[in-house]
Structures are given as structure tokens and as C-alpha cells.
Amino acid sequence: MLDRLEQVEGRYDELNELLSDPDVISNTDRLMNLSKEEASLRETVATYRRYKEVKSELQDTEEMLNESLDKDMEDMAKEERASLQAEIAEMEEALKVLLLPKDENDERNIIMEIRGAAGGDEAQLFAADLFEMYQRYADSQGWKTEVLAANSNGLGGYKEITLMITGTNVYSKLKFENGAHRVQRVPQTESQGRIHTSTATVVVMPEAEDVEVDIDENDIRVDIYHASGAGGQHVNKTASAVRLTHEPTGIVVAMQDERSQLKNREKAMKILRSRVYDKITQEAQAEVDAERKSAVGTGDRSERIRTYNFPQSRVTDHRINLTIQKLDQILSGKLDEFIDALMLWEQSRKMEQLQNEY
Known part of the structure; x- marks a missing residue:
């Protein structure tokens, strides 16, 4: 672990040098990427440097205890040693x-x-319950929810509902x-x-930016048609509904x-881009970590969670x-x-994997 921390500290120092380089400062994209990397390492490096300081202080205290001390000084040094050892143990876990x-x-x-899954109307009513649950949780986090x-x-349930949730670290929690x-x-x-037992499925996809998913317009088939369902005369007069089909993956969004x-x-393009990005990342994850079968981390949607x-x-x-015996609160x-x-x-789980690597 210490070798890894030395590498991180070295990279952090290198980044700080680069961020003061005029050539980097003049390149907005590179400056932004390097600044983001520097920020991601800052806490680790600060903790590691404090860790080294405390280790040095502990060594000095140990040397002091090897000397001839009066009773009061020896008691103070032992108390200091215990305090430093506790701080070191705490920082090692943090690192x-x-x-x-x-x-x-x-x-x-x-x-x-x-989506409402097995259970017909009851499953669709439960899908509405889940939607309201996530909307309230988003509100409690200060996030914004938009139904796409x-x-x-017709009974207060949803066959399917798609929403976007925006805010700080949304994906990390949901x-x-x-x-x-x-x-x-x-x-x-x-x-x-x-x-009765019914099920609803939830799919959570990170929002994909244009620059991250290169979707060739020539790969998208666009169908325009008249909207169906409620809408009065507008439904019959205007062909406003859109269906996008991404032919390389077969993903369809209407x-x-x-x-x-x-x-x-x-709206359809926003959803399509995230679905394609999600498919790419899921396939990459499957290749890298095929043995993991849990829904957490792998996005396995077939399991009852x-x-x-x-x-x-x-x-x-x-x-x-x-x-948890708090269904209403949840x-x-x-x-x-x-x-x-x-x-x-x-x-x-990640800690176990990291320890196995060491």
C-alpha cells in the first residue's frame, strides 16, 4: 500500500507542475482534465503526508522513551505514543x-x-409507488427530477416511466x-x-455526454408518426411522435x-445516448469482472434485489x-x-479485492 501511495504522491506533484505550465494553461480541455485529476488525488495525498508526519513523530517519541526520563516525562511520552499510534491506525484505514x-x-x-413487470395492474401501481419513492428521496437530497x-x-399506475435525476453524486447512490x-x-x-406478489423493474443509467458516446447519425433510423392516446385533436393533426432505432445495438426509443x-x-436522443453508453459500460464490466454475479456494481437487472x-x-x-421494519418511511x-x-x-468488496492485489 505504501508503494501505491508513493506513486499517487508522485503523480500529484507532477500534476501541480503541469498545472503551472503555460502550454497547459492555454489548452482549456487539457487544463480541465488535469485539474480534475489533481482534485481527485488531493485528499489522498494530504492524508498520506499527515500519516508520514505522525509516523515521524512516533519514531521521535519511541527514541525519547529509550532515554532515561523522570516519571512525569515518561508518563507524558507514553500517553503521546498511545495517541499517535491510534491516529496512525485511523489514518491507515482512511488511506x-x-x-x-x-x-x-x-x-x-x-x-x-x-416498469411494471409481473402482476398486471398491481405491478404498474407498484411502479408508481417506486417513482414517488425516488422522487421524494431526490427531493431530500436537493436533486432535481424531470419526467422524460x-x-x-389509467388507474394511477405506470406501465413505464422514464425520469432524469440531476444533482451531486446522483449515480453513486442510486x-x-x-x-x-x-x-x-x-x-x-x-x-x-x-x-399477491408483483414485481417492477428499475434501470439506472448514468447520463452520457455527447463527447463520450460517438453515435453516428447514419446508424440511427428515425420514424415519425402520429401520437396515440390522450391529446385531443392534436393527436390526429400532427405527426410529432418520434421513434429512434440505433441499428448497431438494436436499441429503440420512442x-x-x-x-x-x-x-x-x-428527449429520445438523450435516453438513447444513455442506453448505448450503459450497454457499452455493462459489456466492458462483464469482460473485466465476469465472475461477479451480484446486482451491485454489475448492474445485473435479472435478480430480485x-x-x-x-x-x-x-x-x-x-x-x-x-x-428494515419501516415500510411507510422507506x-x-x-x-x-x-x-x-x-x-x-x-x-x-473493493477493499477485499485491493488486499488480494497487495
Whole structure:
């Protein structure tokens, strides 16, 4: 670990030299990239330098204790030694965490797709519950939520709803929501009081920028058609709905929520770009780490990740075997207990991998 920290410190010093180079300063893109890298290393280097200082102080204290001291001085030196040893142990743990590989998408905004899956109308009503849960959680974090597309079932549920959530480190927290969510409850339409099990799926994709996903316009087939569903006379008069098909991947995005064909195309392109980026990153992750089967980190959406049991007012996350008896609070957006535990779990897994490398 110390060798790795020396490398990080060396790179940090090199970056600071480059950032004062006139040639770098005049190149906006390079300056921005190097500044971002420097900022990402700053805390690690500051902690490591303090660590070396404390190690030096401990050595001085140990040498002092080897000398002949009066009782008071010896007691003070022993107290100082204990304090420095505790600080060193604390910083060593902090440095291990700081050295963990970062997810390059953690700071990104996201596009989230929620779909009613198995269970018909009940599954679609549960999809609406999940949408409201994430919207409330986003509000509690100071994030902004925008619905990009919604296909409701007329009963207050959603066959599918797509939203964008923007703010600070959105992906780092909501990436854990990727997967199948199961609900167990008595539907409103159930006269016998029987508990039904339904599922809704959640897909979380980091927002992709134009520069990161090079999509050739020639690879996109564009179909324009009349919107269907509610909309009055507008539906029959204007062909504003847009369907984009990315032929190399087969990804299709249809958008008809806006009256403007241009706005529908812009929204569809935003979703298409993120889906293509997500597909590329998922495939790359699969190649690099094929043995990992957990939904956390791999984005495996086929696994049931969480169960919401209404009769017992409990929610269980199956990836970390955590059950919380606060269903109402969780559906009201209080997700921190789950998300903090999942972040810690992912951190522990990365720590194990790092230790194996050493």
C-alpha cells in the first residue's frame, strides 16, 4: 500500500507542475482534465503526508522513551505514543478507503426507467409507488427530477416511466436501485383479502455526454408518426411522435409526450445516448469482472434485489440480507439506511479485492 501511495504522491506533484505550465494553461480541455485529476488525488495525498508526519513523530517519541526520563516525562511520552499510534491506525484505514478504485460514473446524473413487470395492474401501481419513492428521496437530497416519458395505465399506475435525476453524486447512490423490486400486498381489487406478489423493474443509467458516446447519425433510423392516446385533436393533426432505432445495438426509443417533434427527438436522443453508453459500460464490466454475479456494481437487472412486504411493514434487501421494519418511511423516500449499507458493502468488496492485489 505504501508503494501505491508513493506513486499517487508522485503523480500529484507532477500534476501541480503541469498545472503551472503555460502550454497547459492555454489548452482549456487539457487544463480541465488535469485539474480534475489533481482534485481527485488531493485528499489522498494530504492524508498520506499527515500519516508520514505522525509516523515521524512516533519514531521521535519511541527514541525519547529509550532515554532515561523522570516519571512525569515518561508518563507524558507514553500517553503521546498511545495517541499517535491510534491516529496512525485511523489514518491507515482512511488511506485504504481512499485508494479504492473509483467508479467513474459516481458523479453523474442519471436516467431511471421504472416498469411494471409481473402482476398486471398491481405491478404498474407498484411502479408508481417506486417513482414517488425516488422522487421524494431526490427531493431530500436537493436533486432535481424531470419526467422524460410516462405511459400510465389509467388507474394511477405506470406501465413505464422514464425520469432524469440531476444533482451531486446522483449515480453513486442510486446505482444500487438497479434490479427487480418485489411487492407483497393485498391489491385494492382483491375481495378475498389474499396477498399477491408483483414485481417492477428499475434501470439506472448514468447520463452520457455527447463527447463520450460517438453515435453516428447514419446508424440511427428515425420514424415519425402520429401520437396515440390522450391529446385531443392534436393527436390526429400532427405527426410529432418520434421513434429512434440505433441499428448497431438494436436499441429503440420512442417518445410522444411533447407536442413538438423536435422536443420529442431531443428527449429520445438523450435516453438513447444513455442506453448505448450503459450497454457499452455493462459489456466492458462483464469482460473485466465476469465472475461477479451480484446486482451491485454489475448492474445485473435479472435478480430480485428487494422485497416490500406490506402486511408485515418490512422491506428486505436480498443482496446484503438487511431487513428494515419501516415500510411507510422507506416508501416516503427515506432510503438512506439501505443506501448507506449498500455503499459500505460495495466498499468492503473493493477493499477485499485491493488486499488480494497487495
